[in-house]
Amino acid sequence: MVKKRELIGQTQSKIFEAATEVFEEKGYTGARMQEIADRAGINKALLHYYFRTKDQLFMAVFHVLLKKMFEKILSIFMEEATFKEKMRRFLDEHIEFLIRNPKLPIFLLNEISRNPAMAEGLKETLQYAQLRDLIYETHSKELKGYGIKKNDMPQLMITIVGMSVFPVAARDMMAIMMPQMNDTRKFNAFMQERKEFAAGFVMTALKNRKK
Amino acid sequence: MVKKRELIGQTQSKIFEAATEVFEEKGYTGARMQEIADRAGINKALLHYYFRTKDQLFMAVFHVLLKKMFEKILSIFMEEATFKEKMRRFLDEHIEFLIRNPKLPIFLLNEISRNPAMAEGLKETLQYAQLRDLIYETHSKELKGYGIKKNDMPQLMITIVGMSVFPVAARDMMAIMMPQMNDTRKFNAFMQERKEFAAGFVMTALKNRKK
């Protein structure tokens, strides 16, 4: 009978989920401990019992979300496949991920820009040195042939990631000029089309480069 | 001797500039009226004398910044030129603009997502219907020839805007994996290179589309 343990887990999970919701919606400065407690269906004092301060609770949530985002981006590029295959899989899976987590990009961009030091801890967790090596390996094996200079690899990577992330981050801004984006069904359809559009766009741009 | 008028203007300007700084850095929820007053070198009561509430002050700043951003994006596409020329000019000028206003993208994305209704007022100010017509005109005149479907115009426009905006918004996030981006000189150099990279990338992708 591990009832108690389960309950601990339940309460802590409820808090964590509520905190994730509120922080994603309102950001650190806009979030209120009271609202997190309310959404978790508990007392505010209990919040401080499990997570001593707002900062601690926030950091716990932030790190999970940051890792979630980066792991999704990195894991695919780590796989053994051609650049083209990796890029297609990345766009497919990452866009699916973003449709399920539409508030994540703005939240992360905003919080990291508010305090860049917060992301420090992640450098070790995600073996980014390993990824950097892999990117340059991909370059010398495949992309050199496309006329991409080693120097341009950051440009290319940012472009690909931006293809999926930017529309999600800028959705409400786009909606000023394209009101159809306010309709979530239509926006999701737009993102579905984007998988093919982006992959085709990048591959065409690469294949036909002047070398 | 319009000394007093000048002074009014001076004080109001000082407040407005200070508010712009603080709101851009901290966002609405993170900004403090006291800090704005301090940076403007005045009393907090004087802040409320010129702008009755935090909301009013924020809205004043927000609208100016939102308009600034959109005017920069739109004005170029309104000009009489080929799509290729417009795109090049857009990337050149917009990237210059973003280098001078690096905090603007995240600020706007964040605040609009926090409260999309805030941007409503802009629809009329920027004749966006006019722009939409122009975009579809550009499509039927030029882009159809590139194998771009009318349906894909939003995809293309978002891609181009994202090319310039995303790296600026995501700079600190990129810096987790590319520490060189922490160096502003290097980041600005990256953005300078991006003018050519992005323009070439898009044009190559367009020219070689299967139709």
Place this chain on the structure above:
DNA sequence: TTTAATTTTGACCAATTAGTTAAATCATTT
């Protein structure tokens, strides 16, 4: 069943926050 430990709560506190007020200062007009 009794005891001990853990979890949950209501009531409270100190600090911070946006906003107010009445008086003082300054500039302009007469």
Place this chain on the structure above:
DNA sequence: AAATGATTTAACTAATTGGTCAAAATTAAA
């Protein structure tokens, strides 16, 4: 220079906020 109106200030208020505490309730161990 006196009166008038606009600008600036110091001191204050009411509400909100993150955080605490001691007691109550619940669970686990004896």
